[in-house]
Structure formats: structure tokens, C-alpha cells
Amino acid sequence: MSRITEAAPAGSAPAVEIRGLVxxxxxxxxxxxxxxxxxxxxTIAPGQIYGLLGPNGSGKSTTIKLLLxxxxxxxxxxxxxxxxxxxxxxxxHVGYLPESPDFxxxxxxxxxxxxxxxxxxxxxxxxxxxxxxxIASVGLSAxxxxxxxxxxxGMLQRIGLAQALVxxxxxxxxxxxxxxxxPVGTAAITELxxxxxxxxxxxxxxxxxxxxxxxxCDRVAILDRGxxxxxxxxxxxxxxxxxxxxxxxxxxxxxxxxxxxWLAAKGRSLHAVETPxxxxxxxxxxxxxxxxxxxx
Amino acid sequence: MPDFNxxxxxxxxxxxxxxxxxxxxxxxxxxxxxxxxxxxxxxxxRDFNFGAPELKFLADCGFGAMAFFGSALTIVATAQLFxxxxxxRTALTLLAKPVYRGEFILGKFLGVLAxxxxxxxxxxxxxxxxxxxxxxxxxxxxxxxFRSGRSVDxxxxxxxxxxxxxxxxxxxxxxLLVASFAQTQLFAIITGFLVLVICHLQYLAQDAYARSGTxxxxxxxxxxxxxxxxxxxxxxxxxxxxxxxxAWGDVMRVVLYAGGYVVVGCxxxxxxxxxxxx
Numbered sequence: 001m002s003r004i005t006e007a008a009p010a011g012s013a014p015a016v017e018i019r020g021l022v023x024x025x026x027x028x029x030x031x032x033x034x035x036x037x038x039x040x041x042x043t044i045a046p047g048q049i050y051g052l053l054g055p056n057g058s059g060k061s062t063t064i065k066l067l068l069x070x071x072x073x074x075x076x077x078x079x080x081x082x083x084x085x086x087x088x089x090x091x092x093h094v095g096y097l098p099e100s101p102d103f104x105x106x107x108x109x110x111x112x113x114x115x116x117x118x119x120x121x122x123x124x125x126x127x128x129x130x131x132x133x134x135i136a137s138v139g140l141s142a143x144x145x146x147x148x149x150x151x152x153x154g155m156l157q158r159i160g161l162a163q164a165l166v167x168x169x170x171x172x173x174x175x176x177x178x179x180x181x182x183p184v185g186t187a188a189i190t191e192l193x194x195x196x197x198x199x200x201x202x203x204x205x206x207x208x209x210x211x212x213x214x215x216x217c218d219r220v221a222i223l224d225r226g227x228x229x230x231x232x233x234x235x236x237x238x239x240x241x242x243x244x245x246x247x248x249x250x251x252x253x254x255x256x257x258x259x260x261x262w263l264a265a266k267g268r269s270l271h272a273v274e275t276p277x278x279x280x281x282x283x284x285x286x287x288x289x290x291x292x293x294x295x296x
Numbered sequence: 297m298p299d300f301n302x303x304x305x306x307x308x309x310x311x312x313x314x315x316x317x318x319x320x321x322x323x324x325x326x327x328x329x330x331x332x333x334x335x336x337x338x339x340x341x342r343d344f345n346f347g348a349p350e351l352k353f354l355a356d357c358g359f360g361a362m363a364f365f366g367s368a369l370t371i372v373a374t375a376q377l378f379x380x381x382x383x384x385r386t387a388l389t390l391l392a393k394p395v396y397r398g399e400f401i402l403g404k405f406l407g408v409l410a411x412x413x414x415x416x417x418x419x420x421x422x423x424x425x426x427x428x429x430x431x432x433x434x435x436x437x438x439x440x441x442f443r444s445g446r447s448v449d450x451x452x453x454x455x456x457x458x459x460x461x462x463x464x465x466x467x468x469x470x471x472l473l474v475a476s477f478a479q480t481q482l483f484a485i486i487t488g489f490l491v492l493v494i495c496h497l498q499y500l501a502q503d504a505y506a507r508s509g510t511x512x513x514x515x516x517x518x519x520x521x522x523x524x525x526x527x528x529x530x531x532x533x534x535x536x537x538x539x540x541x542x543a544w545g546d547v548m549r550v551v552l553y554a555g556g557y558v559v560v561g562c563x564x565x566x567x568x569x570x571x572x573x574x
Contacts, residue, residue, distance in 0.1 A: 071574075088395070106320040
């Protein structure tokens with residue numbers, strides 16, 4: 001088990017540093033141990049969008065809870081900007097959106113965001129302006145005075161994003177942020193995340209929607225049964241450097257045969273001829289008139 | 297160590313949200329209306345006074361409503377307001393902010409304390425109004441019986457209301473302690489009611505152990521008295537006559553007694569919740 005022994009200065013420290021992390025849960029009366037996270041080590045540099053992938057039960061949510069200090073690790077250590085995550089101060093610069101969030105149903109959206117903002121130390125006069133800004137950024141201005149109990153699942157995700165962003169955190173941890181959100185809302189969240197990346201924020205995101213992860217993440221880690229299977233930049237993992245795709249106008253069969261012959265003469269092969277396909281989510285968004293703001 | 301002022305503010309915000317949640321639920325209004333009805337309707341039950349003077353019977357009815365509905369409200373609201381955070385996972389979002397677990401528990405406790413404070417305060421004021429009005433009516437009807445002036449010390453009624461609130465505060469702290477480690481809301485509520493019964497009857501067990509004469513019995517009695525507060529001590533202001541009002545020294549002793557149990561109950565709840573995996 002490796003340990004991080006020195007506290008790095010917050011400015012130069014990685015956004016997230018996980019070393020030899022292990023988490024076991026006692027199961028049943030006999031106290032059998034279930035290992036949810038197994039010797040996990042990861043480093044996330046500031047300014048990246050990092051995807052944590054894996055099937056259900058792979059340990060993604062447990063890893064996030066350990067990172068946030070909500071669970072004590074069995075072994076190993078996590079740090080956020082150099083601060084051990086078991087310290088409450090480590091969470092000062094973190095915004096968190098849990099999986100399938102449910103918030104105080106008795107509060108309006110605005111009251112909810114105000115509550116979390118105050119807990120994070122925001123005070124008047126900046127408080128109200130900041131609340132309006134984040135509510136607008138997630139497209140909920142029109143529904144801000146409605147009780148959270150009346151919100152749809154997608155709206156809950158977005159008000160969850162607003163509470164995670166309200167104190168302008170340097171690190172955003174999002175557990176399945178687009179679960180239950182329609183394609184318009186998903187596109188809006190994607191746009192929001194890319195905007196945060198442009199501001200230099202770090203985002204750690206888990207998702208089952210691999211295509212979405214691929215589109216926005218700089219690096220990804222794939223977990224299975226708590227173990228790290230694969231980790232690297234998206235370009236490294238999905239790119240095939242020894243091959244290239246060319247997009248050309250449709251060829252007649254004779255022209256295609258000619259191209260094959262030309263390639264063969266050069267010692268190359270034509271591996272596939274495909275008709276390019278538009279992505280379904282893109283068609284959906286185009287047909288909905290490329291709405292500027294997400295629906296409420 | 298957390299910044300003290302910032303920590304107090306976070307506790308205040310959590311308490312405010314807890315109290316607001318309770319106030320916006322139907323349970324609080326329902327219990328308050330029931331207790332209200334009982335206090336206001338006590339006049340029409342005076343045939344069941346078991347020989348007690350009418351004003352004493354009205355006061356007993358009011359304090360009975362406060363104790364009965366207040367205990368039910370305290371136990372259910374404490375367990376429900378705690379478990380709603382765990383079950384809806386709002387506790388995860390909350391504790392992912394720079395909030396200490398101790399602040400969360402204290403905020404929850406103070407929120408419940410505010411709710412039962414409003415409950416006891418409103419009922420005490422109502423009881424004072426009912427007693428004052430009825431006594432006025434009786435004075436007009438039987439002037440010779442009130443030659444020396446009013447017989448009910450309304451200050452004593454207010455003190456009795458305050459002592460009820462303190463008793464419920466101790467009950468809330470104990471229920472929160474149970475909730476901090478309980479896996480289900482039902483377990484916390486049932487255990488809360490069990491604690492209530494034990495605290496009301498522990499003086500009987502103490503007497504029985506003391507009479508047994510053995511050192512084991514005396515030890516058992518002492519242990520019971522130390523672990524569970526004696527809720528009979530909070531009935532200091534039973535007599536309404538101005539001459540029989542409780543001595544301030546006794547009231548202060550009960551306040552300190554309740555304060556001690558609240559501090560210990562909350563401290564243990566914080567300790568237990570810090571170990572809890574949520």
C-alpha cells in the first residue's frame with residue numbers, strides 16, 4: 001500500500017490524488033467482507049474532465065464517497081488539492097452532485113440553492129446575485145420559485161448542479177449527472193461542463209453513457225469490481241494510430257475498385273467502406289429547433 | 297478546528313431548515329390542532345374532574361395535552377427529520393459541503409427544539425388565556441370564593457410550560473441518539489417511546505431496588521437513575537396557587553439536570569453519527 005505522506009501546497013497539488021484505496025463492507029451477521037474498492041490509485045490534474053466508468057457495482061459511487069470523506073477507507077488515502085479528504089476543509093472547493101438526487105421537497109429551487117450557498121459560507125451582498133447566476137446557468141430561472149417536490153427528474157438533476165456550483169468550486173464531482181435527463185437537458189449539461197473546463201475547473205464525472213464521456217472527457221478510468229482495469233487519455237484509448245478514415249463524396253463501384261487497386265499498389269488495404277451516419281441525439285436536437293435553453 | 301462563528305452559523309442554517317421542514321409538514325399542524333382542541337374543549341369535560349377543582353382540572357388537561365401530544369411530536373419529528381435526510385440522501389449532499397457531522401446533529405436537534413418550543417409556547421399561552429378567562433367567569437359567578445383575589449398563578453403555568461419543553465428537549469436528545477445509530481426510522485420511534493416510558497417510571501424502579509436492600513439492587517437503581525432521566529422531576533409546578541409555586545432554586549436545579557442530559561445525549565449522538573457510514 002502506498003501512502004501520500006506530505007501535504008503538497010494547494011496551488012501545485014493534483015485536483016484529486018488517490019493512492020492504494022481499499023474499501024471493505026461487512027456483510028451479514030457473520031461480518032463477511034465485501035471489497036467494493038480494491039487498491040485503486042488515480043491522479044487527476046487540475047483543469048481536466050475525468051470520466052470514471054464501469055458497470056453497476058464496480059465501485060464508482062463508493063470511490064466518490066471515499067473521496068468526499070463520507071466513508072472512511074479501509075486502507076489507502078485520498079487527497080483533494082493536497083488536503084486529505086477525511087478533513088472537512090478538503091471539501092471547501094468541491095461541488096458534488098449525487099446519483100439520482102432527491103432534495104428538500106419543502107423548499108423552492110431558489111431556497112434550496114440559498115441554503116447550500118449559506119452552508120458554503122456565501123453571505124450577502126454577493127449571495128443573491130450568485131444564486132440567480134447559477135440557477136440561470138442550469139436553465140431553471142422560470143421554475144426557481146416552485147417547490148422542489150414538484151420538479152421532474154431532469155429538473156432535480158439541474159437544481160442539483162446549481163447547488164454543486166453555487167460556491168464556485170474548483171473541483172466538481174458528478175455522479176451520473178445525466179441519468180434520467182432528456183437529450184436536450186443532456187446537451188445543456190454537456191455544454192455547461194465544457195464551459196466549466198474552459199474556466200479551468202476540474203470535473204470528475206461518472207456515467208453509463210459512454211458516448212457522452214468520450215465526447216467531453218480528457219481522461220477516463222474504467223473500474224470493474226473495485227479494480228482499475230484501464231486508465232488513460234480518451235485519445236490514447238479510442239484512437240487507432242495505424243489507421244485513418246477519409247470522408248469523400250460517394251464513389252461509383254468502378255471508382256471504388258480503382259481506389260482499391262491503387263491502394264494495393266501502394267501496399268495498403270481498404271478495410272471498410274461505410275456510409276457516414278448522423279448521431280441520433282444530434283438529429284433530435286436539430287429537429288427541436290436547437291433550443292438555446294433547456295426545457296423546464 | 298472549525299471557525300466558531302462559521303460553525304454556529306452552519307448549525308443555525310441546518311436548524312432553520314429542519315424547523316421549516318417540520319412546520320411545512322402536516323404532522324406538526326395536525327398535532328397542534330389536536331392539542332389545541334383538547335385545551336379549548338377541557339371546559340366541556342369538567343364532569344370528569346375526579347373531584348379536582350375546575351381550574352386545576354383545566355390546567356391538568358392542558359399540561360396533559362402538552363405532555364402527550366408533545367412527546368409523540370418530539371419522538372416522531374426527531375426520527376422523521378433525521379431519517380428523511382438519510383433516506384433521501386440529502387445528508388450526502390449536505391455532508392459533501394464543508395459541514396462537520398457534529399454541526400449536522402446539533403442543527404437537527406436545535407431545529408426539533410424550536411418546533412417543540414413553538415408547540416409548548418403556543419399551548420402554554422392558550423392555557424394561560426383559558427385559565428384567566430374561566431377564572432374571571434368564576435369570580436363573577438362566585439365572588440365570595442375569590443375574596444382574596446385570583447387563585448391561579450399564571451407565572452407558575454408559564455414555568456410549568458417551560459419545564460415541559462425542557463423535558464421534551466431531553467426526550468429529543470435521546471431520540472436523536474438512538475436515530476444516530478438506528479438503521480430504520482421505525483426502530484428509532486419505538487425505542488424513543490420506550491425511553492419515554494422508562495423515564496416516566498424509573499422512580500418506581502429506583503424505589504423497588506432501594507427497598508431490596510442488597511448492594512446489587514442499590515447499584516442497579518443508581519445505574520438506572522444515571523442513565524435515564526427522571527421525568528417526574530419536571531412536574532415541579534403542579535400546584536397553581538401563588539403560595540405553592542415552585543422555588544426558583546428547584547427550577548434551576550431541574551434546568552441544570554435537563555441541560556446535563558441534553559449535553560450528554562447530543563454528545564453521544566455526535567460520537568455515534570461520526571462512526572456511521574452513510
